[in-house]
Amino acid sequence: MVEIRKVLPLVFSMLWLTPSHAADLPAPKFTEEFSRQERIYRGEVEQAVEGYTVDRSLAVYADALASGFDRELATLGPGDRWLDIGAGKAQAILDYYAPSYDLTHAAGAQRSGSKAQAIAMSIEDRRTPLWHQTAARLPFNQIQYLADKRLRNYSLEELGQFQLITDVIGGFSYTADLSLFMEQTLGYLKVNGSFYTALQDIQFEDGKNRPYYQGSPFLTELRNADGTELKVCAWLKRIACAEVTCESRADWQPPLEAFRIRKVCNEVKVPALDPLQYKAGTPPERRFQVRN
Ligand SMILES: C[S@@+](CC[C@H](N)C(=O)[O-])C[C@H]1O[C@@H](n2cnc3c(N)ncnc32)[C@H](O)[C@@H]1O
Numbered sequence: 001m002v003e004i005r006k007v008l009p010l011v012f013s014m015l016w017l018t019p020s021h022a023a024d025l026p027a028p029k030f031t032e033e034f035s036r037q038e039r040i041y042r043g044e045v046e047q048a049v050e051g052y053t054v055d056r057s058l059a060v061y062a063d064a065l066a067s068g069f070d071r072e073l074a075t076l077g078p079g080d081r082w083l084d085i086g087a088g089k090a091q092a093i094l095d096y097y098a099p100s101y102d103l104t105h106a107a108g109a110q111r112s113g114s115k116a117q118a119i120a121m122s123i124e125d126r127r128t129p130l131w132h133q134t135a136a137r138l139p140f141n142q143i144q145y146l147a148d149k150r151l152r153n154y155s156l157e158e159l160g161q162f163q164l165i166t167d168v169i170g171g172f173s174y175t176a177d178l179s180l181f182m183e184q185t186l187g188y189l190k191v192n193g194s195f196y197t198a199l200q201d202i203q204f205e206d207g208k209n210r211p212y213y214q215g216s217p218f219l220t221e222l223r224n225a226d227g228t229e230l231k232v233c234a235w236l237k238r239i240a241c242a243e244v245t246c247e248s249r250a251d252w253q254p255p256l257e258a259f260r261i262r263k264v265c266n267e268v269k270v271p272a273l274d275p276l277q278y279k280a281g282t283p284p285e286r287r288f289q290v291r292n
Pocket of ligand 1: 053057086124149151172174
């Protein structure tokens with residue numbers, strides 16, 4: 001028993017530190033698709049460049065994400081921290097720090113610019129001259145850009161915890177290990193903090209929509225262990241210590257479903273999923289099944 005206790009944390013920390021190139025390689029059957037996906041991130045697949053959006057504004061984030069995001073961000077104070085996973089050029093963070101933000105958000109104006117620390121994370125480094133100028137005029141590390149690694153390659157010691165985490169067609173849409181991604185994200189969230197994310201072209205909670213592209217499947221599909229269909233929203237609602245709301249955004253093309261996941265206690269448990277399919281794209285086509 002003592003031995004097991006000693007060994008377990010070691011195994012866990014080894015998994016946590018897997019090098020980034022191997023990060024999304026849980027099964028050799030996807031190797032080719034993963035290397036194509038890497039080339040998409042680096043802008044080397046011509047057909048994919050156009051579909052790979054990296055400069056969504058904060059206004060677009062507010063439109064895509066579940067209601068409450070704009071207000072939660074505006075009420076963060078200087079002691080709080082915001083992590084944007086899969087930030088691209090980090091335009092949303094730059095907009096939060098633009099002087100015009102305070103003019104449209106009363107809570108921010110009252111604090112006259114004293115805001116949460118914001119961290120952008122991206123596999124590829126897409127920092128712009130505006131990023132460097134903004135970082136230079138703000139206190140040291142008020143905004144930070146973390147590149148060259150995926151979420152799963154960081155540790156809690158490195159990143160710390162956040163009051164607010166966002167992901168707009170970032171890691172949650174691209175990972176080959178959806179349940180590990182969710183478990184780690186919730187590990188970086190403080191109790192009572194929220195994770196706002198969204199997935200495009202999936203079966204909504206009410207089950208009424210069909211795949212956006214005729215003849216194609218939904219982009220992300222889940223199955224129960226017995227093979228029956230499982231909606232993403234229903235899977236999220238099975239997470240222990242999380243309060244989940246799901247909102248469809250039918251006006252997006254393709255339509256998306258927005259999720260707010262509020263962490264309500266520390267004993268988070270995410271129902272494990274095994275990857276069945278991963279086809280590179282912007283975003284990739286993925287199938288998962290609940291582990292028995
Ligand atoms: C399509 S871009 C979206 C950028 C931004 N959110 C926007 O809406 O403009 C995808 C981003 O997710 C990042 N990404 C994909 N998988 C990730 C992972 N597992 N961890 C961290 N970043 C990831 C990519 O590097 C890129 O920055």
